[in-house]
Amino acid sequence: MGFHSNIFNCGFLPENLCAGFTRLLEITTATMIAMLLMSPSADADTASRPNVLFILCDDLRPDAVGCLGSKHVKTPHIDAVAADGVCFTNSFCTTSLCSPSRASILTGLYAHAHGVRNNFTELPANLATWPGRLQQEGYETAYIGKWHMGEGNDSPRPGFDWFVSHKGQGKYFDTEWNVNGQRRETPAGYYTTVVTDYCLDWLGQQQDKPWALCLGHKAPHSFYFPEPKYEHAFDDVTVRYPASAFALETQPDWIKQRLPTWHGIYGPLFDWRKKFPDRRPEAVTDFQRMVRAYWGTVLSVDDSVGRLVAFLKETGQYDNTVIVFMGDNGLLEGEHGMVDKRTMHEPSIRVPLIARGPGLPAGATVAGQVLTEDIAPSILDLCAAAPLADIDGRSWRQLAAGDDPEWRTAWIYEYDYEKQFPYTPNIRGIRTDRWKFVRYPHGDGSPDRHTPELYNLEEDPQELTNLAENPNFAQRRAELERQLATELAALGLTPESDTMPLDEGIKTELPDEKIR
Numbered sequence: 001m002g003f004h005s006n007i008f009n010c011g012f013l014p015e016n017l018c019a020g021f022t023r024l025l026e027i028t029t030a031t032m033i034a035m036l037l038m039s040p041s042a043d044a045d046t047a048s049r050p051n052v053l054f055i056l057c058d059d060l061r062p063d064a065v066g067c068l069g070s071k072h073v074k075t076p077h078i079d080a081v082a083a084d085g086v087c088f089t090n091s092f093c094t095t096s097l098c099s100p101s102r103a104s105i106l107t108g109l110y111a112h113a114h115g116v117r118n119n120f121t122e123l124p125a126n127l128a129t130w131p132g133r134l135q136q137e138g139y140e141t142a143y144i145g146k147w148h149m150g151e152g153n154d155s156p157r158p159g160f161d162w163f164v165s166h167k168g169q170g171k172y173f174d175t176e177w178n179v180n181g182q183r184r185e186t187p188a189g190y191y192t193t194v195v196t197d198y199c200l201d202w203l204g205q206q207q208d209k210p211w212a213l214c215l216g217h218k219a220p221h222s223f224y225f226p227e228p229k230y231e232h233a234f235d236d237v238t239v240r241y242p243a244s245a246f247a248l249e250t251q252p253d254w255i256k257q258r259l260p261t262w263h264g265i266y267g268p269l270f271d272w273r274k275k276f277p278d279r280r281p282e283a284v285t286d287f288q289r290m291v292r293a294y295w296g297t298v299l300s301v302d303d304s305v306g307r308l309v310a311f312l313k314e315t316g317q318y319d320n321t322v323i324v325f326m327g328d329n330g331l332l333e334g335e336h337g338m339v340d341k342r343t344m345h346e347p348s349i350r351v352p353l354i355a356r357g358p359g360l361p362a363g364a365t366v367a368g369q370v371l372t373e374d375i376a377p378s379i380l381d382l383c384a385a386a387p388l389a390d391i392d393g394r395s396w397r398q399l400a401a402g403d404d405p406e407w408r409t410a411w412i413y414e415y416d417y418e419k420q421f422p423y424t425p426n427i428r429g430i431r432t433d434r435w436k437f438v439r440y441p442h443g444d445g446s447p448d449r450h451t452p453e454l455y456n457l458e459e460d461p462q463e464l465t466n467l468a469e470n471p472n473f474a475q476r477r478a479e480l481e482r483q484l485a486t487e488l489a490a491l492g493l494t495p496e497s498d499t500m501p502l503d504e505g506i507k508t509e510l511p512d513e514k515i516r
């Protein structure tokens, strides 16, 4: 724990204690100055620093949130936070998978740099995180909810004064929790409600120090089980397969091969379809039930946001609290014939991001491309905390405040083939403000395993027409191939150093039941 500068603010302390501290300061001035020099935060007024409420949803599509474009899902509490802050309309994850993306959010690093490349790898304890930095600078810190870096480990992690989590994904009902390594308990009830109760308990105990609370929702991750009161909320909404599910003529073959698998629309649909593969048009009813249930779980997240914001307002903390609401990765809901995520298609990489609080404008919309890696530097910037060294992300505080002429216009996406989930190839791709180019490396240095993809996002935002093999775009493709290689090299990834598993192809076998 770093040196805490609150002791200089005698407003917190009874008069006799205050005088005591004054004498202590007189006696030990030299010692205190030495501590000041050692502590990066000691010159800051910690007491006036904003609190941080960081709300992370799991697999939440932006268009499943009212203010971010949903026609059907009403989220008045999330919308109110957005109206009071900034909506990022082009916010992306750089590896669309729970654990790698969560590690990027905490560290500001790409997956190849932090090393969490699948859902089974622990976040290396030596890596600096934004909550850890705030803890060093005098914040009280907590993580409550789904962590999921290290599938079977629910014990407390470094950087947090309070850590309440569970193994793996947790369950929508009656999850067993490890409460700060002190006790295990299984409170009856719906995950989203229970995790919010834990958060409110902790918030109610905070006193003088600024605090940073990370809430890791399970919702709306598969398998989708809405709270009973929302089970039928969307019964009247008709859901169809999206147009891109049937526009596969120009797409690489692996996308067609994925259709009847665990991650395709003709597969089991996270148990919403019992007999598969099923390509019949009427089988869309299973898909429809799946999407309705996904939306239903989001309604409870909105209730949770409402309870937390109400608490902050009742206790007079709302104005001095930075609230960041986001998702860890996107989700394919039938686009290109897919469910799940992992690919570099737009629904898989787009994540909701809303931020409000001191240092941010109200009612603003930001179109610049922001990444999961930008969260750590942005939150530390908003808290006037020392930045993390040698990270990949950048603070968007200036971008959000108006404009940042130096902001990025292109970025790199990476994903490594998983043997346990053989439905997505190795991916290295680049997304500029207008273009997307995606390569599928074999993994052993031999020619790429699959045809690449090239999209003009301005004219074809749904990615219906792959231009990679269209001779009219050969020059554009060559330019983007070069830019991809250059940007990868800037991240330290050359053909020699960028190691990845061998792509063993798309398979129809189901994943092990324990890791679904």
Ligand SMILES: [Ca+2]
Binding pocket: 058, 059, 097, 098, 099, 221, 328, 329
């Ligand atoms: Ca996720």
